[in-house]
Amino acid sequence: MRLLIVGFGFIGRELVKALRDKMSFLRSIDRDFKVVGIVDSKGYLYNGKGIDIDDLNKITRLSEHRDYKLGGTALDLLGQNLCDIMVEATPTNIKDGEPGLTHIRLALSRGIHVITPNKGPLVLAFRELMNLAERNECALLYEGAVAGAIPVFSLVRECLQGDKIVRLSGILNGTTNYILSRMFFEEISFEIALKEAQEKGIAERDPSYDIDGIDAACKLVILANALMGREARLNDVRIVGIRGITQEAISLAKRANYAIKLIGTIDRGLEVAPKLVPINHPICVHGTLNAIHIETDLAREITLVGYGAGKETISAILNDLITVLRKRGMSKFSSPKIV
Numbered sequence: 001m002r003l004l005i006v007g008f009g010f011i012g013r014e015l016v017k018a019l020r021d022k023m024s025f026l027r028s029i030d031r032d033f034k035v036v037g038i039v040d041s042k043g044y045l046y047n048g049k050g051i052d053i054d055d056l057n058k059i060t061r062l063s064e065h066r067d068y069k070l071g072g073t074a075l076d077l078l079g080q081n082l083c084d085i086m087v088e089a090t091p092t093n094i095k096d097g098e099p100g101l102t103h104i105r106l107a108l109s110r111g112i113h114v115i116t117p118n119k120g121p122l123v124l125a126f127r128e129l130m131n132l133a134e135r136n137e138c139a140l141l142y143e144g145a146v147a148g149a150i151p152v153f154s155l156v157r158e159c160l161q162g163d164k165i166v167r168l169s170g171i172l173n174g175t176t177n178y179i180l181s182r183m184f185f186e187e188i189s190f191e192i193a194l195k196e197a198q199e200k201g202i203a204e205r206d207p208s209y210d211i212d213g214i215d216a217a218c219k220l221v222i223l224a225n226a227l228m229g230r231e232a233r234l235n236d237v238r239i240v241g242i243r244g245i246t247q248e249a250i251s252l253a254k255r256a257n258y259a260i261k262l263i264g265t266i267d268r269g270l271e272v273a274p275k276l277v278p279i280n281h282p283i284c285v286h287g288t289l290n291a292i293h294i295e296t297d298l299a300r301e302i303t304l305v306g307y308g309a310g311k312e313t314i315s316a317i318l319n320d321l322i323t324v325l326r327k328r329g330m331s332k333f334s335s336p337k338i339v
């Protein structure tokens with residue numbers, strides 16, 4: 001199988017490193033597996049015989065590579081059917097999903113399998129994209145888009161095939177969890193904890209997307225649509241962020257054996273809001289950890305805990321890639337069944 005990587009930022013680079021380390025394992029699954037193209041915002045590398053990814057170790061920008069084609073785009077490569085799988089890792093854009101939405105639509109319409117950690121297209125067009133994948137008998141996998149390395153979609157797809165998910169709640173944003181954890185353990189103010197998170201690179205210079213709950217709400221929409229058959233949109237989520245959380249509130253909660261956590265909940269409706277969580281509840285995890293608590297009709301309760309972003313996300317992307325490589329002989333990829 002021929003892989004195209006669209007986006008050579010943090011995720012693209014880390015993926016290439018992992019592919020380099022695991023190439024012999026990947027070739028034991030598919031002996032013809034190779035990376036044929038890598039695209040950034042200004043051009044691409046393409047080699048139908050396979051790019052020597054060891055070479056990429058030596059450069060900091062894709063454009064430094066001798067074979068870089070300035071001005072070429074992902075659409076050029078997708079339009080010529082030069083790949084079988086695309087990893088789409090361009091920036092998340094929740095306004096119109098671009099450029100990822102156009103890349104994913106084109107790939108799926110041509111029967112090219114898509115793996116993406118990019119939330120934008122999934123938040124805006126989940127059902128349309130899943131239908132497109134089904135019609136064209138290819139896969140759309142997105143494990144890395146929600147809660148990074150936590151394998152929630154794979155778990156439900158593979159291990160809870162007969163269960164109906166009746167409720168889901170969780171900590172879906174590592175930045176806010178880090179801030180609230182520092183306030184809980186160090187008894188510092190929200191402002192100081194935020195500044196510290198920004199200095200450590202855990203929070204963005206403009207932190208509003210995280211601290212106002214928008215990132216967690218996007219993930220909740222994807223979870224609701226993928227796992228519970230909803231037709232949710234971002235506007236359907238009632239969102240309260242963590243700007244108003246004071247040290248006094250955290251201390252008061254702590255004395256009663258509760259922590260304040262930013263919790264996303266899918267029940268009858270969708271909500272992201274700070275909640276009191278008993279400190280011995282399995283989703284009461286700290287630092288940048290994420291947690292997802294699933295309630296089903298048969299298994300009753302399952303909690304998953306893990307890292308929600310960073311290098312660990314590559315675990316999810318690689319697992320999706322291996323899923324596609326292993327199923328290449330199968331003509332049809334079915335979407336998760338909603339019981």
Ligand SMILES: NC(=O)c1ccc[n+]([C@@H]2O[C@H](COP(=O)([O-])OP(=O)(O)OC[C@H]3O[C@@H](n4cnc5c(N)ncnc54)[C@H](OP(=O)(O)O)[C@@H]3O)[C@@H](O)[C@H]2O)c1
Nearest residue numbers: 007008009010011040041089090091092099117118309310
């Ligand atoms: N970083 C994480 O920990 C993490 C975790 C989970 C999910 N994600 C998601 O994964 C995606 C990638 O994240 P990242 O951290 O790798 O972002 P990033 O470092 O900003 O990299 C984005 C890459 O996309 C490229 N790009 C932008 N527009 C493009 C276009 N039209 N065609 C081709 N390439 C284009 C950029 O090109 P230039 O290099 O030319 O600017 C850059 O290489 C995002 O959707 C993000 O939300 C990230």
